[in-house]
Amino acid sequence: MATTYDFPSDLLAGQEELHQVRAELSALLKRLPWSVEPLDAFSDDNGWRKLERPASPGWTADEQAEVEKLRRREHELAVFVTTHRFWSEIAPENRMDARSRLKHAHETPPGDPES
Numbered sequence: 717m718a719t720t721y722d723f724p725s726d727l728l729a730g731q732e733e734l735h736q737v738r739a740e741l742s743a744l745l746k747r748l749p750w751s752v753e754p755l756d757a758f759s760d761d762n763g764w765r766k767l768e769r770p771a772s773p774g775w776t777a778d779e780q781a782e783v784e785k786l787r788r789r790e791h792e793l794a795v796f797v798t799t800h801r802f803w804s805e806i807a808p809e810n811r812m813d814a815r816s817r818l819k820h821a822h823e824t825p826p827g828d829p830e831s
Contacts, residue, residue, distance in 0.1 A: 721814045723821060727800045732822050734793040741786040749773055752780065 751772035759768045775783070797818075806814050 719810065719813060721806070721817055723818055724800070724802055727797065727802050727818065728821060730793055730796045730800070731818050734790065734797060735822065737786055737790045737793060741783070741790060744779075744783060744786065748775055748779055748783075 749772040750769055752775045753772075754774035755769075755772045757769060757771040760766070803811055803814075
């Protein structure tokens with residue numbers, strides 16, 4: 717039988733918010749132009765694969781601020797989750813398993829036999 721962990725609610729909430737912030741940041745970065753600064757288009761077909769980029773208008777000040785805000789929050793949450801007092805209660809040899817289960821805790825539906 718798999719080991720179960722009684723994660724504190726604040727740790728679960730922090731991990732869930734970390735997932736959300738990372739998803740939001742990833743989606744934002746996919747929508748933004750490829751370059752923060754305005755750059756001309758380029759094409760390089762001399763390498764082992766052809767590389768092309770359209771012209772980039774760059775990011776607006778608001779877009780840069782939003783990325784910075786999300787990155788800052790991601791960092792705060794990552795520090796909160798990784799330094800939470802809960803980890804000191806787990807035997808060192810079990811911490812990797814517990815961390816992995818925490819990362820996926822939001823995927824287990826309530827009442828699931830695995831939880």
